[in-house]
Amino acid sequence: xxxxxxxxxxxxxxxxxxxxxxxxxTAEDRVQDFNEVxxxxxxxxxxxxxxxxxxxxxxxxxxxxxxxVDITGFIHLIVEGDFLGAARKIKETNLLPAVCxxxxxxxxxxxxxxxxxxxxxxxxxxxxxxxxxxxxxxxGAVTLPKLAPSTGxxxxxxxxxxxxxxxxxxxxxxxxxxTIFEALHELGGVLIYGIPEFRLPKSIVAAEIDTIKKLGAxxxxxxxxxxxxxxxxxxxxxxxxxxxxxxxxxxxxxLNLPGENLNGICSANEFLTRVNLMKAYKxxxxxPVKVGxxxxxIGAGNVAMDAARSAKRVGGDDTEVSIIYRRxxxxxxxxxxxxxxxxxxxxxxxxxxxxxxFVGDDKNNVVATECVKMELGExxxxxxxxxxxIEGSEHTVETxxxxxxxxxxxRKFIAETTPDLKTSDWGTFLVEEETGETSKKGVFAGGxxxxxxxxxxxxxxxxxxxxxxxxxYLTEL
Amino acid sequence: MxxxxxxxxxxxxxxxxxxxxxxxxxxxxPGQFIVLRADETSExxxxxxxxxxLEKGTIDLIIQDAGFSTHVLSGFEEGDALLDVLGPLGKPxxxxxxxxxxxxxxxxxxxxxYPIVKGLKxxxxxxxxxxxxxxxxxxxxxxxLGEVSDELIITTDDGSYGIKGFGSTVLQGxxxxxxxxxxxxxxxxxxxxxxxxxxxxxxxxxxxxxLNAIMIDGTGMCGGCRVTVGDEVKFACVDGPEFxxxxxxxxxxIAKHHYYDQEQACQMDGIIAEAEQERS
Numbered sequence: 001x002x003x004x005x006x007x008x009x010x011x012x013x014x015x016x017x018x019x020x021x022x023x024x025x026t027a028e029d030r031v032q033d034f035n036e037v038x039x040x041x042x043x044x045x046x047x048x049x050x051x052x053x054x055x056x057x058x059x060x061x062x063x064x065x066x067x068x069v070d071i072t073g074f075i076h077l078i079v080e081g082d083f084l085g086a087a088r089k090i091k092e093t094n095l096l097p098a099v100c101x102x103x104x105x106x107x108x109x110x111x112x113x114x115x116x117x118x119x120x121x122x123x124x125x126x127x128x129x130x131x132x133x134x135x136x137x138x139x140g141a142v143t144l145p146k147l148a149p150s151t152g153x154x155x156x157x158x159x160x161x162x163x164x165x166x167x168x169x170x171x172x173x174x175x176x177x178x179t180i181f182e183a184l185h186e187l188g189g190v191l192i193y194g195i196p197e198f199r200l201p202k203s204i205v206a207a208e209i210d211t212i213k214k215l216g217a218x219x220x221x222x223x224x225x226x227x228x229x230x231x232x233x234x235x236x237x238x239x240x241x242x243x244x245x246x247x248x249x250x251x252x253x254x255l256n257l258p259g260e261n262l263n264g265i266c267s268a269n270e271f272l273t274r275v276n277l278m279k280a281y282k283x284x285x286x287x288p289v290k291v292g293x294x295x296x297x298i299g300a301g302n303v304a305m306d307a308a309r310s311a312k313r314v315g316g317d318d319t320e321v322s323i324i325y326r327r328x329x330x331x332x333x334x335x336x337x338x339x340x341x342x343x344x345x346x347x348x349x350x351x352x353x354x355x356x357x358f359v360g361d362d363k364n365n366v367v368a369t370e371c372v373k374m375e376l377g378e379x380x381x382x383x384x385x386x387x388x389x390i391e392g393s394e395h396t397v398e399t400x401x402x403x404x405x406x407x408x409x410x411r412k413f414i415a416e417t418t419p420d421l422k423t424s425d426w427g428t429f430l431v432e433e434e435t436g437e438t439s440k441k442g443v444f445a446g447g448x449x450x451x452x453x454x455x456x457x458x459x460x461x462x463x464x465x466x467x468x469x470x471x472x473y474l475t476e477l
Numbered sequence: 478m479x480x481x482x483x484x485x486x487x488x489x490x491x492x493x494x495x496x497x498x499x500x501x502x503x504x505x506x507p508g509q510f511i512v513l514r515a516d517e518t519s520e521x522x523x524x525x526x527x528x529x530x531l532e533k534g535t536i537d538l539i540i541q542d543a544g545f546s547t548h549v550l551s552g553f554e555e556g557d558a559l560l561d562v563l564g565p566l567g568k569p570x571x572x573x574x575x576x577x578x579x580x581x582x583x584x585x586x587x588x589x590x591y592p593i594v595k596g597l598k599x600x601x602x603x604x605x606x607x608x609x610x611x612x613x614x615x616x617x618x619x620x621x622l623g624e625v626s627d628e629l630i631i632t633t634d635d636g637s638y639g640i641k642g643f644g645s646t647v648l649q650g651x652x653x654x655x656x657x658x659x660x661x662x663x664x665x666x667x668x669x670x671x672x673x674x675x676x677x678x679x680x681x682x683x684x685x686x687x688l689n690a691i692m693i694d695g696t697g698m699c700g701g702c703r704v705t706v707g708d709e710v711k712f713a714c715v716d717g718p719e720f721x722x723x724x725x726x727x728x729x730x731i732a733k734h735h736y737y738d739q740e741q742a743c744q745m746d747g748i749i750a751e752a753e754q755e756r757s
Binding site: 183184185193221222223224227228229250251252254256260261263264266267269270273274277278279284285286287288290363364365411412413 | 501504514545561563564565693694703710715726733735737740744
């Protein structure tokens with residue numbers, strides 16, 4: 001008898017579910033106001049998308065997450081329909097999922113390592129994260145984590161941006177007392193003054209940060225550490241057992257070109273602070289913001305895109321906004337999604353173009369930007385092809401508003417008043433990478449003040465690292 | 478919240494407030510300023526600290542009703558509270574013993590000048606103060622400045638009190654009298670500071686001006702207070718507010734002050750309309 005050939009039933013080819021698109025407002029509609037551009041998944045879309053996850057036991061995606069969110073875990077809960085459970089799963093390691101779901105560059109983190117990406121587009125982890133966080137908040141179902149019994153130790157957290165908030169969240173849960181010192185009049189740092197409402201609604205930031213207050217953190221606004229109080233005073237006079245410094249990178253860089261001090265030329269920090277923190281786009285708020293008819297934004301990072309798109313909204317339909325960038329399109333540092341949204345909204349991209357001088361009128365108002373054209377040469381230290389000026393390519397661009405978005409540097413208030421804190425030539429704090437420990441005993445640091453301008457999630461990752469080290473430090477005290 | 482403990486009208490449209498801000502009172506030094514926000518919809522405005530009382534935990538501010546926000550602020554009463562007060566900001570005045578110092582104050586700039594005169598006197602300097610105003614009615618801090626100066630000279634633009642003329646002219650007179658002057662401090666309207674700088678420039682007398690630049694955060698974040706000083710661009714909030722008056726580009730500062738004129742006028746129209754509505 002011939003051996004019966006083992007036949008497998010023909011495998012039914014599983015129909016591949018495509019990556020679900022994010023519902024987005026049309027460009028024509030959204031440039032009319034500052035309301036959010038992306039609308040978010042509904043439950044149905046979220047569940048379809050969640051089913052695309054292979055539930056890999058090794059979870060490579062988690063390796064890409066600076067705060068180690070249990071990604072397959074929360075996605076599994078979405079498939080099960082337990083959206084609140086999914087939100088709580090994320091919050092085990094990340095207090096700000098509604099923020100991160102909106103502004104994290106998932107394409108170069110978790111989603112880049114997603115196994116599905118080998119054959120198709122990766123699972124839309126960020127969109128799912130946003131969905132469950134929004135769901136939990138909108139249902140009014142946000143719960144507080146359990147706190148360990150009080151340790152009697154107290155920690156000063158300086159700066160309430162993503163790093164400081166993360167450190168506070170971790171330390172409060174461990175039973176430590178936390179006081180947050182913030183220089184501005186609102187908590188949130190860059191989430192409040194930097195990222196615009198249409199990308200990250202401020203009410204959502206406030207709601208997520210609110211948890212810190214509910215967990216018992218003491219909040220001290222209008223406190224500029226290094227001026228109002230020094231690090232030494234916090235430790236020696238006020239009795240804080242440890243200090244975390246997460247003061248970010250706030251000093252805007254300029255081009256140092258002739259005419260840069262003319263009226264109508266400002267940093268992206270100034271422009272965005274007027275619009276976001278001071279709410280200048282709202283009638284009832286007093287702070288003015290001025291946008292002309294020909295706006296030039298210098299730079300091509302995420303902040304440049306935020307500034308350009310905000311300028312378009314403030315200026316209205318007859319305002320022309322251009323990005324001026326000395327390299328080419330594929331070298332722009334902004335996220336693809338932001339560039340795409342900017343293009344849709346009619347932002348003009350003057351690439352391979354470099355400003356060399358600003359021209360003013362008799363009132364010292366800027367009226368033109370003189371530029372040169374560039375071409376790409378050999379790769380430089382960053383691996384990107386170096387832009388080289390094309391001889392004789394000088395030309396003048398009519399401009400009545402210039403927003404300079406070249407990046408930021410750390411400010412020096414703390415370094416200047418704390419001589420035993422070691423800093424780099426750039427003013428960033430030198431820390432032990434695995435712990436965030438600075439050169440001063442009991443003082444830890446993380447986020448942009450250590451790395452220079454980076455991302456929200458990297459600052460949060462640094463906050464988690466430092467929180468762990470601070471907890472160990474406090475037990476040894 | 479930062480409670481207003483006392484309010485005193487010093488002259489028409491010039492008000493002095495004592496505000497509860499113990500943290501600021503404790504750490505402030507002459508020459509430094511605060512940024513305040515009166516209420517939720519207000520803008521952030523920088524104001525120099527005139528004086529402080531450590532025991533009461535208060536700081537004193539002098540406000541001139543000169544635009545929308547200062548108009549609103551001037552309407553605050555004793556017992557009201559400011560929403561936000563951040564400080565002390567900026568670098569304190571260098572309080573060394575220089576010798577003879579001439580301090581020139583103009584208008585409400587005199588408020589900024591007062592703590593500096595006081596500090597310079599305490600540091601052992603001979604201080605000659607020139608206190609100028611448009612007219613007698615608008616002159617402030619005469620008594621206080623008299624108490625901390627070795628010599629006090631009053632000027633008014635219209636001659637209604639003291640010497641008729643500008644502070645810069647009086648300063649020129651002192652120089653012509655061959656008085657040995659080691660340092661000049663000028664604080665007031667930008668035009669007046671520019672005039673003082675031009676008086677002392679030929680004699681190479683070290684001259685300091687305290688700029689009232691446009692600011693939002695006051696902590697080095699916005700760069701709205703950029704000022705050209707010699708070949709460099711400085712931030713008035715963190716590098717200043719005091720700079721070498723011979724190096725400051727005052728014309729640029731004057732132009733910057735006019736950049737928001739239109740917006741300011743619109744807001745003032747709102748106030749006038751409201752007042753008229755109330756009247757009718």
